[in-house]
Amino acid sequence: xxxxxxxxxxxxxxxxxxxxxxxxxxxxxxxxxxxxxxxxxxxxxxxxxxxxxxxxxxxxxxxxxxxxxxxxxxxxxxxxxxxxxxxxxxxxxxxxxxxxxxxxxxxxxxxxxxxxxxxxxxxxxxxxxxxxxxxxxxxxxxxxxxxxxxxxxxxxxxxxxxxxxxxxxxxxxxxxxxxxxxxxxxxxxxxxxxxxxxxxxxxxxxxxxxxxxxxxxxxxxxxxxxxxxxxxxxxxxxxxxxxxxxxxxxxxxxxxxxxxxxxxxxxxxxxxxxxxxxxxxxxxxxxxxxxxxxxxxxxxxxxxxxxxxxxxxxxxxxxxxxxxxxxxxxxxxxxxxxxxxxxxxxxxxxxxxxxxxxxxxxx
Amino acid sequence: xxxxxxxxxxxxxxxxxxxxxxxxxxxxxxxxxxxxxxxxxxxxxxxxxxxxxxxxxxxxxxxxxxxxxxxxxxxxxxxxxxxxxxxxxxxxxxxxxxxxxxxxxxxxxxxxxxxxxxxxxxxxxxxxxxxxxxxxxxxxxxxxxxxxxxxxxxxxxxxxxxxxxxxxxxxxxxxxxxxxxxxxxxxxxxxxxxxxxxxxxxxxxxxxxxxxxxxxxxxxxxxxxxxxxxxxxxxxxxxxxxxxxxxxxxxxxxxxxxxxxxxxxxxxxxxxxxxxxxxxxxxxxxxxxxxxxxxxxxxxxxxxxxxxxxxxxxxxxxxxxxxxxxxxxxxxxxxxxxxxxxxxxxxxxxxxxxxxxxxxxxx
Ligand SMILES: CC(C)[C@H](C(=O)O)[C@@H](O)C(=O)O
Ligand SMILES: CC(C)[C@H](C(=O)O)[C@@H](O)C(=O)O
Numbered sequence: 220x221x222x223x224x225x226x227x228x229x230x231x232x233x234x235x236x237x238x239x240x241x242x243x244x245x246x247x248x249x250x251x252x253x254x255x256x257x258x259x260x261x262x263x264x265x266x267x268x269x270x271x272x273x274x275x276x277x278x279x280x281x282x283x284x285x286x287x288x289x290x291x292x293x294x295x296x297x298x299x300x301x302x303x304x305x306x307x308x309x310x311x312x313x314x315x316x317x318x319x320x321x322x323x324x325x326x327x328x329x330x331x332x333x334x335x336x337x338x339x340x341x342x343x344x345x346x347x348x349x350x351x352x353x354x355x356x357x358x359x360x361x362x363x364x365x366x367x368x369x370x371x372x373x374x375x376x377x378x379x380x381x382x383x384x385x386x387x388x389x390x391x392x393x394x395x396x397x398x399x400x401x402x403x404x405x406x407x408x409x410x411x412x413x414x415x416x417x418x419x420x421x422x423x424x425x426x427x428x429x430x431x432x433x434x435x436x437x438x439x440x441x442x443x444x445x446x447x448x449x450x451x452x453x454x455x456x457x458x459x460x461x462x463x464x465x466x467x468x469x470x471x472x473x474x475x476x477x478x479x480x481x482x483x484x485x486x487x488x489x490x491x492x493x494x495x496x497x498x499x500x501x502x503x504x505x506x507x508x509x510x511x512x513x514x515x516x517x518x519x520x521x522x523x524x525x526x527x528x529x530x531x532x533x534x535x536x537x538x539x540x541x542x543x544x545x546x547x548x549x550x551x552x553x554x555x556x557x558x559x560x561x562x563x564x565x566x567x568x569x570x571x572x573x574x575x576x577x578x579x580x581x582x
Numbered sequence: 583x584x585x586x587x588x589x590x591x592x593x594x595x596x597x598x599x600x601x602x603x604x605x606x607x608x609x610x611x612x613x614x615x616x617x618x619x620x621x622x623x624x625x626x627x628x629x630x631x632x633x634x635x636x637x638x639x640x641x642x643x644x645x646x647x648x649x650x651x652x653x654x655x656x657x658x659x660x661x662x663x664x665x666x667x668x669x670x671x672x673x674x675x676x677x678x679x680x681x682x683x684x685x686x687x688x689x690x691x692x693x694x695x696x697x698x699x700x701x702x703x704x705x706x707x708x709x710x711x712x713x714x715x716x717x718x719x720x721x722x723x724x725x726x727x728x729x730x731x732x733x734x735x736x737x738x739x740x741x742x743x744x745x746x747x748x749x750x751x752x753x754x755x756x757x758x759x760x761x762x763x764x765x766x767x768x769x770x771x772x773x774x775x776x777x778x779x780x781x782x783x784x785x786x787x788x789x790x791x792x793x794x795x796x797x798x799x800x801x802x803x804x805x806x807x808x809x810x811x812x813x814x815x816x817x818x819x820x821x822x823x824x825x826x827x828x829x830x831x832x833x834x835x836x837x838x839x840x841x842x843x844x845x846x847x848x849x850x851x852x853x854x855x856x857x858x859x860x861x862x863x864x865x866x867x868x869x870x871x872x873x874x875x876x877x878x879x880x881x882x883x884x885x886x887x888x889x890x891x892x893x894x895x896x897x898x899x900x901x902x903x904x905x906x907x908x909x910x911x912x913x914x915x916x917x918x919x920x921x922x923x924x925x926x927x928x929x930x931x932x933x934x935x936x937x938x939x940x941x942x943x944x945x
Contacts, residue, residue, distance in 0.1 A: 303778070303781065306775065308775050308776070312776070338702050338703060338706045338813060338814050338815065339701050339702050339703065339813075340701060340702065340703055343701045359722075359743060359776075359777060360776055360777075362740075365777075365778055366778050367778050367779075367781065367782050370746070373746055373747040373748055374746070374747050374782060375744060375745070375746045375747075375782075376743075376744070376745050376777075376778050376779030376780070376781065376782030376783065377725075377742065377743065377744050377778065377779060378742075378743040378777045378778060378779045379740065379741075379742055379743070380722060380739075380740065380741040380742070380743065381738060381739070381740050382738065382739050383733070383736055383737070383738045383739075384736040384737050384738075385736055410827070410830070412669065412671045413671070413675070413722075413723055413830075414722060414723075414728075414739075414741045415666070415728055415729050415730050415739050415740065415741060416730075416739030416740060416741045417739070418666060418730065418739065419730050419737060419738075419739030420739065442830075442831055443830045443831050443834040444834070446809070446831045446832075446834050446835040446838070447834045447835065447837070447838040447843075450701060450702075450813065450835055450838040450839065451701050451838055452701065464773070464827075465831070467773070467776075467805075467806045468805060468806050468809045468828070468831055468832075469809075469831075471806040471807070471809050471810045472809040472810065472813055472835065474810070475809070475810040475813040475814055476813065480810075
């Protein structure tokens with residue numbers, strides 16, 4: 220019996236097809252003596268269709284038990300009419316919250332072979348390699364009070380941005396730890412000039428740095444200036460740490476700089492479990508892309524690289540992660556391109572499945 | 583006696599020097615029979631130095647009486663140590679709030695002569711001309727409760743995002759009106775998938791459109807996707823309307839796409855006064871740039887174009903605004919460049935004052 224357990228939640232749209240390719244990679248590792256115990260379940264619209272809820276309690280319980288959850292994507296136009304409380308996104312948000320996955324790691328890396336796909340000039344993005352650490356379980360996403368109520372003769376919509384010192388402290392530490400393993404620089408972003416929660420954010424991050432990470436070069440930037448600087452010259456950054464809502468925008472912005480969303484993985488990590496592994500969920504940055512679902516056009520690489528992050532962060536298999544990442548680079552260097560990456564000369568168009576097979580072959 | 587009154591608040595850093603150039607423009611219009619009654623006062627750090635507050639009550643009162651306020655910039659490292667409540671920014675925020683300037687108009691226009699300065703590819707930004715309408719007097723900037731307090735044994739930072747139907751309604755109308763005068767397309771951005779205030783925002787904007795602007799093509803986008811799409815292909819947009827905080831990030835991002843912050847003006851408009859003119863404040867998008875203050879290096883064009891916006895929106899002098907904008911384009915076509923725009927071939931370096939003089943000459 221293996222002691223590596225994975226729960227796969229393919230979700231909606233292109234989720235199932237990209238996940239099928241990850242399965243091939245997992246199988247390949249299995250035949251090489253690195254077995255994973257894999258179970259599969261529903262999330263998002265798929266779960267709603269089956270159970271009337273975007274995440275069944277049984278699935279939630281399973282997610283709490285495994286070493287890592289691998290999620291495809293959720294959502295689709297079919298579910299737009301649903302009530303807020305049962306929308307596909309709620310399934311994902313529930314996983315994040317109940318597993319307490321406070322640190323969302325969003326690498327924005329520009330693959331040299333693909334730099335042309337960026338809307339930015341080549342010299343601005345080629346070689347780009349930054350990491351955004353987004354707080355994922357607090358802030359305005361979860362703060363109370365919230366809702367729409369009537370005041371006088373009109374409705375009022377309310378949400379609450381709320382951060383405790385310990386919530387800021389733990390995500391700051393996750394970011395400092397990463398900076399230490401990378402280029403040793405951390406930039407924290409908030410709106411301390413306007414928001415008291417931003418003042419507390421800045422103070423706590425500074426205190427953590429002063430006390431326990433004097434070797435990491437820490438800077439602070441207002442989030443609006445951060446959006447500007449990411450656009451102007453993103454290579455100035457190494458690791459960025461920011462809150463849930465700013466992180467949502469800034470990590471998507473950073474992802475788009477690279478020009479190829481179909482390539483970008485993410486990891487969401489929580490506290491260590493009894494076996495020492497962190498609670499963890501891995502998912503591609505791209506969405507469910509319902510417009511191309513089921514046509515073999517989806518790029519499975521973001522989901523495959525999310526599994527590589529699982530190898531590294533959940534199973535301490537850094538060498539194997541590197542091997543998988545190298546295989547991806549190699550197929551790209553060979554010119555293999557799924558539909559999202561076509562349009563440049565010298566490319567060999569491949570389907571979702573062909574891309575998965577090619578990566579297995581490289582392994 | 584003229585019936586056009588202006589209050590000039592040069593503020594900090596490069597504020598006074600760029601404003602000196604605007605004065606030349608105002609004087610030029612004066613000698614051509616278009617007189618303005620101009621008064622001047624302090625704001626930001628300059629006001630704090632003189633009065634211990636970033637905006638004196640007398641200045642606030644004056645701002646309420648004039649047709650338009652023209653502001654340079656506020657802030658500087660000297661004031662970083664000040665308490666939140668007296669920071670330079672609070673002066674600006676008080677003006678916005680007490681004048682009830684709910685619609686912040688932030689054009690992002692790429693001047694052909696300057697497209698090279700963008701970090702984006704020329705084809706992505708040349709000819710770019712979008713308008714972001716940011717709600718400016720509500721949302722998380724002003725919502726209560728707010729502050730830092732102790733809960734159990736730790737501090738908690740809290741801010742409140744809060745929007746009423748009427749607040750959304752009025753800024754939506756401002757945006758629809760602009761879209762009607764432009765390309766007839768409006769995109770509204772929020773996070774309705776996560777925030778109830780975003781759900782209300784989307785509903786109210788849609789209702790205003792359905793009822794009173796059926797001729798304007800309305801779409802909705804999540805703000806994170808908005809950040810991505812602005813980066814990927816900004817020309818897909820005409821007018822964007824969004825809340826105070828998203829607007830802060832997205833308008834700065836849009837500004838940076840153009841590559842030349844020193845060129846971008848803004849207008850903040852409120853309800854019509856008795857004389858029919860809206861309450862109004864105009865300011866350049868750039869900050870106080872303390873590092874280059876007093877050296878004749880600042881670009882006065884953003885501030886001059888802010889005055890052009892005043893001509894158009896406060897004084898119904900669209901032709902004169904156009905004339906001033908044309909003069910700016912002409913000096914750029916002649917190759918005149920302040921320090922921020924140097925580095926490309928064929929440019930003639932000029933100082934702040936020389937740029938102002940050249941624009942007057944073109945007029
Ligand atoms: C799907 C949505 C709820 C989610 C978020 O806003 O966090 C997404 O945008 C993300 O960044 O993972
Ligand atoms: C100076 C600051 C308070 C302000 C804001 O956050 O609104 C600025 O960033 C702006 O966009 O005008």
